[in-house]
Amino acid sequence: MRKKKTMRLPNGYGTIRKLSGNRRKPYWVGVNPRIVLSEDLKTSMYQYDCLGTYETRKEAMEALVEYNKDPYDVKASSITLSEVYQKWSEKKFESISESNVQQYKSVYKLCEPIWDKAMKELRLDQLQALVDNSGKNYPIQNKLKTLLNQLYEYSMKYEYVSKNYAKYVDISNAPVERNEHVPFTRKEVDTLWKQAKDGNIYHFLPLMLIYSGLRINEMLDLKKEHVHLTEQYVDIIASKTQAGVRKVPIADKTLYMWETWYNNTDSEYVFCNKAGDKLTYPNFRARYWTGYMTDLRMDHKVHDTRHTCITFLTLAGINKTLVQKIVGHSGKLDITDRVYTHFEMEEMLEAINKI
Numbered sequence: 001m002r003k004k005k006t007m008r009l010p011n012g013y014g015t016i017r018k019l020s021g022n023r024r025k026p027y028w029v030g031v032n033p034r035i036v037l038s039e040d041l042k043t044s045m046y047q048y049d050c051l052g053t054y055e056t057r058k059e060a061m062e063a064l065v066e067y068n069k070d071p072y073d074v075k076a077s078s079i080t081l082s083e084v085y086q087k088w089s090e091k092k093f094e095s096i097s098e099s100n101v102q103q104y105k106s107v108y109k110l111c112e113p114i115w116d117k118a119m120k121e122l123r124l125d126q127l128q129a130l131v132d133n134s135g136k137n138y139p140i141q142n143k144l145k146t147l148l149n150q151l152y153e154y155s156m157k158y159e160y161v162s163k164n165y166a167k168y169v170d171i172s173n174a175p176v177e178r179n180e181h182v183p184f185t186r187k188e189v190d191t192l193w194k195q196a197k198d199g200n201i202y203h204f205l206p207l208m209l210i211y212s213g214l215r216i217n218e219m220l221d222l223k224k225e226h227v228h229l230t231e232q233y234v235d236i237i238a239s240k241t242q243a244g245v246r247k248v249p250i251a252d253k254t255l256y257m258w259e260t261w262y263n264n265t266d267s268e269y270v271f272c273n274k275a276g277d278k279l280t281y282p283n284f285r286a287r288y289w290t291g292y293m294t295d296l297r298m299d300h301k302v303h304d305t306r307h308t309c310i311t312f313l314t315l316a317g318i319n320k321t322l323v324q325k326i327v328g329h330s331g332k333l334d335i336t337d338r339v340y341t342h343f344e345m346e347e348m349l350e351a352i353n354k355i
Contacts, residue, residue: 009064012033013064013068014030014031014032014033014048014051014064014067014068015029015030015033015046015048016028016029016057016060016061016064019053025053025055026053026055027053027054027055027057027059027060028050028053029050029053029054029060029063029064029067030049030050030051031048031051031064031067031071032048032049032071033047033048034048035047051063051064051067070162078120079118079155079160080115080116080118080119081114081116081117081119081122082115082116084119084151084154084160085111087154088150088151089104098282099282102282102283102286104147106286107143107144107147108147110134110136110144111130111144111147111148113130114126114127114130119151119160119161120160123165124165124169127148127165127166127169128170130144131145131171136174137174137175138171138174138175141171142171142174145166145169145171149164149167152164152165152166152167181303181306181307182299182300182304182307183307183308183310183311183312184206184210184298184300184304184305184308188300189207189308191298192206192207192210192296193207195296196257201257201264203292204257204261205219205284205288206289206292206305207254207257208254208257208258209302209309210305210308210312211253211254211309211352212250212254212352213248213309213313213326213328214234214248215328216281216284216302216303218328220271220279220280221269222234222269223269224262224268224270227270229255229258229259229262232250232255232349233248233345233348233349234247235247236248236328245328246326246328247345247348248326248328248348249326249345249348249349250349251353251355252349252353253353258270281302284302306327309326309327309355310323310327312355313326313327313351313352313354313355315355316351316354316355317354318351318354322347322348322351323351325348326348326351326352
């Protein structure tokens, strides 16, 4: 019986070869044919870029046809997700805030299972599994999907891939983040005090926040000139609200913590790392807060400390207007409270010492 003749492929289309030996994928596909000369310049031969190997000739032909519909740089097609992230982030991080940089870095860590996967080999089911198994709530899954989308858009721009699978990832079933702030319990605060005995100054910070009601950025932005240790108060000269510009008492029980941080470095800022660099909120949350709360098996956001202060002051029977003055809430004060009420620092210090 006469053997069926293989169809000749068009010039420049590519080639299919069956490799010798017992192979699971014996059909080799080459693309981008070009003539190269031997080292002695006496002979020439065709050279190809390898598109891949396949189990059957039919699969090999389908891959070659698909490639010729939309040719791309085969050498670049092996680029991994982590390599794309590095290239993309070099430019991206120059144009966004440090806070956004930290957010991207945080969600990128969730991509670790596919860091070494070639972009062209990733498919929707893999991306969906990555997101579904992340164990994160809706806001985090949304940020993860955003990152994947941007990596795919970058990859399409440079022809590493021809399709963006990330845009089809479904996050509609992601757990919704709790919006309410949950104060620390007395038992949890007792645990924080026990931990603070180890002398780790970062373990002081949750307590300093709870016993002052300061917003985290108000605290981290403090310069030493605005901290009055002898008089036991700090000046907040800039805040997110007009009511936030205020004097905040330093509780007796946390005074030594403030003194420790104040004398920790020669920086003009109170809260710095060992090198004297001012702590930023993303750095504080990522490097200190999250890990510390995990170690203590507590589920709290940084802002929960502020709500804890308000709760403890209220439970201690402190006048609502005085509470709002300490924490910097404008609230719904009547005109008399707004204009005529003036609390001296002594009264505010007495109030904060009751919690």
